[in-house]
Amino acid sequence: MMPRSSGRFSGAGVASALPIRVGVSRCLLGEEVRFDGGHKRDRFLTDVLGRHVEWVPVCPEVEAGFGTPREAMRLLGDAEHPKLITMTSKRDMTTPLAVYSKRKLEMLEQTELSGYIFKKDSPSCGIERVKLFNAQDMPSRTGVGLFARAFKERFPLVPIEDEGRLCDPVLRDNFIERMFCYHRWQLLVRGPLTRGSIVAFHTGHKYLLMVHSREGYRSLGRLVAQAHCYAPKQLAALYGRLFMATLAVKATRRKHVDVLQHLIGHLKQQLTPKEREELNSVLRDYHQGLVPLIVPVTLIKHHVTMHEVGYIQNQAYLNPHPKELMLRNYV
Numbered sequence: 001m002m003p004r005s006s007g008r009f010s011g012a013g014v015a016s017a018l019p020i021r022v023g024v025s026r027c028l029l030g031e032e033v034r035f036d037g038g039h040k041r042d043r044f045l046t047d048v049l050g051r052h053v054e055w056v057p058v059c060p061e062v063e064a065g066f067g068t069p070r071e072a073m074r075l076l077g078d079a080e081h082p083k084l085i086t087m088t089s090k091r092d093m094t095t096p097l098a099v100y101s102k103r104k105l106e107m108l109e110q111t112e113l114s115g116y117i118f119k120k121d122s123p124s125c126g127i128e129r130v131k132l133f134n135a136q137d138m139p140s141r142t143g144v145g146l147f148a149r150a151f152k153e154r155f156p157l158v159p160i161e162d163e164g165r166l167c168d169p170v171l172r173d174n175f176i177e178r179m180f181c182y183h184r185w186q187l188l189v190r191g192p193l194t195r196g197s198i199v200a201f202h203t204g205h206k207y208l209l210m211v212h213s214r215e216g217y218r219s220l221g222r223l224v225a226q227a228h229c230y231a232p233k234q235l236a237a238l239y240g241r242l243f244m245a246t247l248a249v250k251a252t253r254r255k256h257v258d259v260l261q262h263l264i265g266h267l268k269q270q271l272t273p274k275e276r277e278e279l280n281s282v283l284r285d286y287h288q289g290l291v292p293l294i295v296p297v298t299l300i301k302h303h304v305t306m307h308e309v310g311y312i313q314n315q316a317y318l319n320p321h322p323k324e325l326m327l328r329n330y331v
């Protein structure tokens with residue numbers, strides 16, 4: 001068994017002194033808390049990601065006092081204000097779950113979560129497409145679990161996903177990248193916050209932002225160029241929102257190729273014609289889907305290290321999350 005990581009990962013020159021805390025639906029860790037007394041252990045979470053994060057496990061239904069095993073529940077009524085109703089006895093559990101959620105979210109505020117992984121399809125934990133029944137007992141996939149909804153409203157910047165969507169390598173890479181970015185952002189905001197530290201953070205995330213959205217990157221650039229117009233806290237509030245929204249835009253293969261070409265451009269002076277040709281050839285292979293992203297990134301990192309190109313070396317794009325997760329081997 002590999003040693004557990006401290007979860008202390010630094011990127012873009014921002015060192016993390018604290019573990020990265022991630023909320024998780026308890027049943028995904030293998031705890032027998034489901035309505036039927038079972039669990040839904042997710043091996044990627046327990047055996048891989050768990051080495052790099054500190055879990056904060058939550059089971060809303062058990063912690064609200066519903067017990068295990070318990071009667072199964074479902075969402076009923078209007079998509080914006082659904083009720084949580086037990087399947088057979090038709091008891092309304094909406095209020096106890098809402099009271100619990102309010103109390104729990106206040107506690108989680110202190111925990112400073114950098115992400116949350118919810119159990120899909122659950123009337124308490126599902127983040128989207130949960131079955132919602134109408135008065136005629138017809139289901140539609142338009143519901144959101146009651147606890148997940150309350151969490152999203154209370155912590156709109158915290159990246160969330162469900163374990164089903166994490167099976168997609170692109171979504172997995174994007175979610176974990178956002179989690180680590182948000183963790184670095186939390187550390188920055190917690191430290192002695194200055195306009196200069198926000199500008200330096202922005203500089204270190206340039207290529208990572210560009211690979212998601214050039215428009216988002218430009219808007220953030222305009223904001224930091226006007227840094228002197230804002231108090232540091234005000235600037236951080238504006239920057240943090242736009243930063244997380246930009247990272248949520250999907251990075252495509254085409255956008256990665258653009259960014260990688262930019263990085264190669266920085267190495268123009270240092271590379272021999274043969275090395276340049278090799279890099280361009282690897283980039284073509286990546287563009288055509290013949291090799292994964294890790295291949296061109298590793299080759300560029302090699303040249304950046306060999307030639308000590310400081311500006312690029314500190315870019316979060318080259319090290320967005322722990323390499324042991326091997327996320328870029330599959331995208």
Ligand code: SF4
Pocket residue numbers: 025026027028033034035058059060061062119122124125
């Ligand atoms: S889905 Fe949520 S409420 Fe249901 S068992 Fe898992 S953690 Fe508990």
